[in-house]
């Protein structure tokens with residue numbers, strides 16, 4: 001656990017230790033800015049950043065909208081970067097996409113989508129997509145009811161342990177001179193002549209005030225509630241979307257499965273991960289406090305029903321070892337339902353007498369580094385001392401494995417999150 005002393009004054013204060021918080025910290029310190037500090041109310045990756053599907057991907061399903069092609073292409077480049085920067089945490093995974101008999105149009109559309117995905121991957125591709133025979137599909141996914149399907153496509157993305165990734169980025173930032181205090185909650189924020197004043201409470205219940213020229217609000221689904229509690233009007237309207245996963249025993253998968261849910265045609269994944277199988281994800285609008293997010297009974301039944309359509313032997317509630325749920329924090333879009341809301345990110349900005357308060361909306365695990373770079377560029381320009389990010393340089397990354405902390409899987413198996 002990082003327990004650096006809470007500073008009295010700092011140039012940049014980062015709120016929240018998810019992927020975006022640690023990403024911004026790493027970005028700034030890699031530019032040579034040592035005077036940067038992050039506070040996190042629980043442990044790093046306590047929020048959405050340890051509850052994702054754990055894919056480092058362009059997002060094949062986002063190709064339904066032309067406006068998201070740019071985001072997919074950028075994410076594919078970032079996938080390539082992370083495969084090189086942290087190969088022990090981000091590694092390639094093959095995904096099988098079965099097409100039901102009698103659905104020739106689906107087959108045609110999927111082939112077109114996969115060709116576009118290959119094209120956008122360009123030189124950053126892992127392997128091009130291909131068609132598998134029944135035998136090949138059976139060998140890679142022995143549980144798949146292959147008789148129901150006429151075609152099997154295979155394509156490649158990458159997979160990670162999101163908690164380990166967040167911790168590695170934090171380690172990298174700390175090695176370069178940044179400060180991190182876990183179990184330290186920000187209570188309120190206001191501006192003064194020198195920038196911003198954040199009132200924080202440490203794990204012993206002591207409160208302190210941190211004065212910061214720049215504040216970056218990376219509180220994810222807590223971001224706007226926090227601004228409103230501090231009487232700061234949010235610049236961007238966010239929307240919360242809950243997603244749940246089931247952890248099932250190892251189903252012997254050698255590749256993951258990218259599946260269309262029968263009926264509503266949403267995409268779900270069945271993935272081999274750290275010796276178990278992950279089933280996810282659902283999508284439900286979420287209005288409660290993000291700390292209260294849990295997989296509901298109806299979500300468990302929905303995921304089992306959807307997976308069972310594809311499996312030789314049905315799974316039941318007894319097969320569920322644990323569940324976890326997270327809240328996606330997206331930019332609200334008029335007229336879009338949750339699954340079609342863009343995953344593009346946005347930044348809210350408040351200017352004080354001297355510094356800035358920047359709030360992060362949306363984003364993906366995969367493309368966090370680019371978003372952090374955008375924020376680092378904005379802050380160093382505003383300060384009048386632009387320096388380029390150093391995070392593309394592999395020497396800015398810690399090599400050390402973080403073995404003392406339990407991984408995401410251990411955390412989920414010990415308690416439903």
Ligand SMILES: Cc1cc2nc3c(=O)[nH]c(=O)nc-3n(C[C@H](O)[C@H](O)[C@H](O)COP(=O)(O)OP(=O)(O)OC[C@H]3O[C@@H](n4cnc5c(N)ncnc54)[C@H](O)[C@@H]3O)c2cc1C
Nearest residue numbers: 016018019020041047048049052053055186220243365366
């Ligand atoms: C179900 C689901 C599946 C996903 N799958 C993928 C995927 O496969 N690939 C991908 O690229 N992206 C995926 N995403 C998106 C990705 O997980 C998120 O975009 C990302 O994790 C958001 O990170 P964040 O840092 O913005 O927020 P969070 O990770 O939520 O971080 C916010 C942090 O702020 C802390 N905090 C809150 N209040 C306070 C306070 N008062 N004081 C101090 N700290 C506080 C919280 O404890 C938390 O750690 C998925 C998202 C969901 C919901």
